[in-house]
Amino acid sequence: MPLPDKTTAFLHNTEMGLGAWAWGDRLYWDYGRGYTDQDIEAGFRAALEAGINLVDTAEIYGSGRSERLLGQFLKTTQTPVRVATKYFPFPWRFGRPALLRALRHSLERTGLERVDLYQIHWPPVVGTVEGLAEALADAVQAGLARAVGVSNYDRNQVQRAYTILARRNVPLASNQVEYHLLNRQVEKSGLLARCQELGVRVIAYSPLAKGLLTGKYSTHNPPPSLRGRLFASILPRLQPLIDLLAEIGQAHGGRTPSQVALNWTVCKGTLPIPGAKNAAQAIENLGALGWRLTPEQMQALDEASDRVTGR
Ligand SMILES: NC(=O)c1ccc[n+]([C@@H]2O[C@H](COP(=O)([O-])OP(=O)(O)OC[C@H]3O[C@@H](n4cnc5c(N)ncnc54)[C@H](OP(=O)(O)O)[C@@H]3O)[C@@H](O)[C@H]2O)c1
Numbered sequence: 001m002p003l004p005d006k007t008t009a010f011l012h013n014t015e016m017g018l019g020a021w022a023w024g025d026r027l028y029w030d031y032g033r034g035y036t037d038q039d040i041e042a043g044f045r046a047a048l049e050a051g052i053n054l055v056d057t058a059e060i061y062g063s064g065r066s067e068r069l070l071g072q073f074l075k076t077t078q079t080p081v082r083v084a085t086k087y088f089p090f091p092w093r094f095g096r097p098a099l100l101r102a103l104r105h106s107l108e109r110t111g112l113e114r115v116d117l118y119q120i121h122w123p124p125v126v127g128t129v130e131g132l133a134e135a136l137a138d139a140v141q142a143g144l145a146r147a148v149g150v151s152n153y154d155r156n157q158v159q160r161a162y163t164i165l166a167r168r169n170v171p172l173a174s175n176q177v178e179y180h181l182l183n184r185q186v187e188k189s190g191l192l193a194r195c196q197e198l199g200v201r202v203i204a205y206s207p208l209a210k211g212l213l214t215g216k217y218s219t220h221n222p223p224p225s226l227r228g229r230l231f232a233s234i235l236p237r238l239q240p241l242i243d244l245l246a247e248i249g250q251a252h253g254g255r256t257p258s259q260v261a262l263n264w265t266v267c268k269g270t271l272p273i274p275g276a277k278n279a280a281q282a283i284e285n286l287g288a289l290g291w292r293l294t295p296e297q298m299q300a301l302d303e304a305s306d307r308v309t310g311r
Pocket of ligand 1: 018019020021022029056057121151152176177204205206207208209210211212214216223258273274275276277280281282284285
């Protein structure tokens with residue numbers, strides 16, 4: 001694996017970040033029902049106090065509210081925080097200037113002069129991977145982003161973005177992908193290994209499977225709203241995996257299923273960014289760090305994951 005460049009080294013030295021999708025999102029996360037801005041801020045502060053210094057947001061989260069809340073919180077802390085945000089390549093928004101315009105709006109909302117990591121949220125539908133990679137390099141060269149990455153890119157798209165950026169002397173810092181015990185597609189497709197060979201940090205999003213791996217949801221207590229409908233088919237098969245997470249957690253001095261599930265993503269060499277709606281969740285998630293699952297426990301979890309997902 002190549003040595004990380006100085007602009008991307010922070011990602012390789014970061015074990016876990018904090019995801020900010022739920023900060024302002026009503027459609028998926030029911031923002032305003034069950035948690036408030038005060039709860040979110042308390043989660044942010046608890047994470048910082050425990051040593052987390054990377055927050056992942058996006059221009060589309062809460063239609064900009066997530067970035068604005070982060071900007072407000074940043075003003076009230078002296079702790080240095082690395083900010084990662086994302087550009088959404090809407091089909092009506094293409095061409096290199098569009099990305100720089102969007103990035104400037106993200107900077108206004110967060111109150112920053114530059115972001116630490118600017119990511120393409122999804123592969124483009126209109127326009128090309130190459131065009132967006134050139135625009136990312138423009139963002140670095142304009143001094144608006146320290147490092148750049150992609151998200152939801154497959155192997156071929158990662159390679160193409162990597163090549164274009166390399167020609168501009170800009171490293172591809174990261175690929176943010178869905179990765180957890182209920183979705184190991186990036187591992188099984190070889191994408192994870194290829195990113196690791198290239199020195200591209202794999203950021204694991206939804207590392208708690210959007211709350212399912214916490215163990216608090218079941219067929220009798222499904223998650224609210226949209227999640228309940230989306231996860232109706234997996235819930236009846238989930239319990240054996242939750243039981244194993246709990247059993248392994250006991251062997252590590254009473255770790256919770258969430259902590260074991262997050263530790264699994266760390267042991268796989270990825271950087272998880274769990275979302276937290278309040279301080280209690282943020283603090284619990286931080287208990288995933290500072291210890292390691294054994295190879296036998298990793299194997300048992302892999303096998304249990306295969307049984308639940310049928311792969
Ligand atoms: N690039 C992309 O396309 C993409 C897509 C998705 C996410 N992401 C990023 O990844 C981050 C994390 O993913 P995610 O928010 O989808 O899912 P996640 O981290 O798997 O789950 C977060 C949710 O689980 C519940 N939770 C978290 N910690 C808990 C704990 N200790 N105990 C009990 N419940 C807990 C909370 O919801 P409840 O309390 O309501 O259950 C929380 O909102 C996002 O915030 C975002 O930054 C990126």
